[in-house]
Amino acid sequence: MKNIHCLVFGHDYKVTRNVTNHVKEYACKNCSKQLTTNGSGHLTELTPKYKEINDVLEHIHQKRVSKTNRKKFKSDLLVFSH
Template identity: 80%
Template sequence: MKNIHCLVFGHDFKVTRNVTYHVKEYACKTCNKQLTTNSSGNLIELTPKLKEINDVLERIHHKRLSKTNLQRFNCELLVFSH
């Protein structure tokens, strides 16, 4: 019954996960079909292999963000000399 709604009215996708700034994962609210963005920015069906790739990509993205935030924090520290 849920698939009939999507066939008639189309899918109603919502963002379920932000992997990076440009890569996101989507799921249909009614039938739970999952999609993700590929390297060209097009939506493609989320397979287990793409899910694993997104996990690794998210880990690298967060590591890079924390590293740049740490460097930015170190640059803003005040240095006192006597």
């Protein structure tokens, strides 16, 4: 019955995971079909291969974000003004 709703009205995709600022994973609210953003920016079905790519991409992105946040914090720590 869930698939009939999607056939008639189309899928209702919601973001389930923000991998990076540009790559996201989506799932249909009704039928649970999963999609992700591919390398060219188009939506494609979330396969185990894309799931693994997104996991690695998220790990690299989190390391980079935390590294830049530490640099900003350290540079602001030793600022003196007279």
